Amino acid sequence: MQKIVFSGVQPSGMLTLGNYLGAIRQFVALQDEADQAYYCVVDLHATTVRHDPKTLRDYTLMVSKLYLASGIDPNRATIFVQSHVPEHAELAWLLQCVARTGELSRMTQFKEKGGDKETVSVGLYTYPVLMAADILLYQTTHVPVGEDQKQHLELTRDLAERFNRDYGEVFRLPETIIPDVGSRIMSLDDPTKKMSKSNPSEMGRIHLLDPDDIIEKKIMRAVTDSENVIRYDPEKKPGVSNLLAILALVRGEHPEVLAEAFSGQGYGALKRSVADAVLEVLRPIKERYEHLTDEETLKILREGADRAQAIARKTYREAAQAFGYICRESS
Ligand code: AMP
Ligand code: TRP
Numbered sequence: 001m002q003k004i005v006f007s008g009v010q011p012s013g014m015l016t017l018g019n020y021l022g023a024i025r026q027f028v029a030l031q032d033e034a035d036q037a038y039y040c041v042v043d044l045h046a047t048t049v050r051h052d053p054k055t056l057r058d059y060t061l062m063v064s065k066l067y068l069a070s071g072i073d074p075n076r077a078t079i080f081v082q083s084h085v086p087e088h089a090e091l092a093w094l095l096q097c098v099a100r101t102g103e104l105s106r107m108t109q110f111k112e113k114g115g116d117k118e119t120v121s122v123g124l125y126t127y128p129v130l131m132a133a134d135i136l137l138y139q140t141t142h143v144p145v146g147e148d149q150k151q152h153l154e155l156t157r158d159l160a161e162r163f164n165r166d167y168g169e170v171f172r173l174p175e176t177i178i179p180d181v182g183s184r185i186m187s188l189d190d191p192t193k194k195m196s197k198s199n200p201s202e203m204g205r206i207h208l209l210d211p212d213d214i215i216e217k218k219i220m221r222a223v224t225d226s227e228n229v230i231r232y233d234p235e236k237k238p239g240v241s242n243l244l245a246i247l248a249l250v251r252g253e254h255p256e257v258l259a260e261a262f263s264g265q266g267y268g269a270l271k272r273s274v275a276d277a278v279l280e281v282l283r284p285i286k287e288r289y290e291h292l293t294d295e296e297t298l299k300i301l302r303e304g305a306d307r308a309q310a311i312a313r314k315t316y317r318e319a320a321q322a323f324g325y326i327c328r329e330s331s
Contacts, residue, residue, distance in 0.1 A: 002035040006140040006174075008042040008082065008131075011059035012051070013197030015066050017206040017278065018185035020285075021249045022146035026179065028071040030144060037077035038138050038308060039067055044082045044089065044130060048123040049113065065297050066208055069289040080304035082134065087312035091133035092126070094323055098163050099129050099155075108151055132156040137312040140174045147183040148194065150176060167322040170315070182249045188222040191238035209286060212279055219243075219275040224267050232259040240267065243274050250277040 007027055009019060031037045041063045046056060060081060067079050082088050104110065107128050114120050123130075131152050135143055136159075143153055153176040160171035187193045187204035195205045206215055224239040232255040234241040244255040244262075247270075251258075262270050321327060 001141065003033065004138055004141045004172075005030045005034040005037040005144065006040070006135050006138050006142075007038075007144050008040040008045070008134055009063055009067075010042050010046045011056060011063045012046040012049075013059065014207040014209065015063060016185075016195050016197050017208070017246070017282075018146070018195035019197065020070065020208055021182045021185055021246065022179065023144060024067070024070045024072075025249075026144035026177065027067070027077070030142070030177075031072060031077040034142070036138070038140075039072055039077055039079050040082050040134060040308075041067070041080070042082045042131075042134065045127060048121055048127050061294060061297060064301055065289055065292045066285070068292055068297065068300065069285045070208075071285075074300045074304065078304045078307045079300060080308045081301055084301065084305035085137075085309045085312050087137055087309065087316040088130065088133050091137055091312075091316050091319060092130040094319060094325075095129045095133055095136075095159050095163070096126055098159055098166075099126075099132075103155060103158070104128065107155070109148065128152045128155050129159070132159045135174050136160055136171045137315045138308075139172045139311075139315060141172060142177050143174050144177040147178055150178065163319070163322075167319075167324075170319045170322050181245050181255060185246065186238060186242040188218055188242075191223060191242045206278065208282060209289060210282075215278060215282070216275045219278065220268075220271050222271060228266060230259050230262040230265065230267070230270055232256045240270070243270055247274045247277055250281045 007023065009015065009023065015024070027037070027039050041060055043056060043060050046059070064079060064081070068074070072079060104125055105115070110125060110127070113124060115125065132155060135156050145153065153174070157173050160173050164171055185195045187195045187199060187201070188206070189201055189204040193199070193204070197205065199205055203218055203221065206218055210218070222239060222243060224243070225237055227237070230240060230244070231237055232241050232244050241255065244258050248255040248258050317327065
């Protein structure tokens with residue numbers, strides 16, 4: 001069976017080290033292993049909360065460039081913008097008629113984003129169904145994501161299974177790929193919370209394009225604890241463990257092994273090593289980003305959308321036909 005990888009990132013802010021270590025690095029590795037890889041900039045998802053149109057346009061281009069700068073190769077993977085392939089919204093409608101209000105009401109991300117308020121958009125409620133459509137359109141076998149997306153992937157499988165059972169085998173059931181370490185990089189100023197691009201505190205997150213001195217400052221000021229003992233224990237020592245996890249991911253080592261190597265040293269030494277390692281891993285990304293023009297990026301996105309749409313259209317038609325919508329050609 002072909003290995004088909006799909007994933008997406010919202011253009012809702014500057015990408016963080018959490019996005020990079022939790023998701024994008026896997027995207028880069030998987031483009032070589034997979035028979036097909038699709039990496040989408042999910043602008044439709046980014047409009048489920050209040051947004052500024054100009055900022056959305058800027059971030060859509062920026063995330064696309066960061067995909068490229070991080071090492072996603074448009075010859076090996078298809079990079080595209082979700083709204084350029086209208087089948088995403090079309091299949092989402094069909095799947096909304098398969099999804100149940102009960103299961104969408106139970107989505108933790110919806111609840112966290114204020115799902116109990118009457119003022120949130122209907123789009124925020126149906127967000128996971130659109131995500132299922134993204135994945136199912138490409139007959140995806142593997143979806144690399146961070147821990148926070150696990151429940152959405154379970155829903156995707158449930159919807160695919162229900163559709164296949166009730167209307168005929170159209171969709172393949174995807175597997176989730178969540179890294180053991182790095183699936184949840186924590187905020188530097190509050191290690192009990194996820195490092196997030198929408199977090200109001202700038203000190204908690206490292207942006208991939210932050211200048212070197214700012215990155216150093218954020219890491220050197222990271223919140224730890226007063227024990228001054230280096231040990232990997234995410235429950236009891238979230239700050240130190242987060243630093244060990246970041247260093248381990250960047251160096252390709254295990255956090256427990258690193259903790260041993262640092263034993264007897266102070267937190268300052270650990271932070272220094274983390275800062276050096278992060279600066280080194282981000283340097284080539286920043287350099288490549290600077291050299292990418294809007295024109296070449298837009299061209300890659302156009303070609304990506306063409307390739308993606310050819311596949312998406314085929315799956316959508318199969319699903320629509322199975323569901324009972326008659327084809328325009330045959331009507
Ligand atoms: P988002 O920022 O919500 O568009 O997420 C894009 C991808 O990055 C998803 O696969 C997330 O699970 C992943 N991600 C976001 N924040 C983190 C984090 N702090 N640690 C690990 N992965 C993350
Ligand atoms: N919901 C995902 C996030 O916030 C983004 C996303 C949208 C996605 N569609 C997807 C991820 C399909 C993987 C596959 O991170």
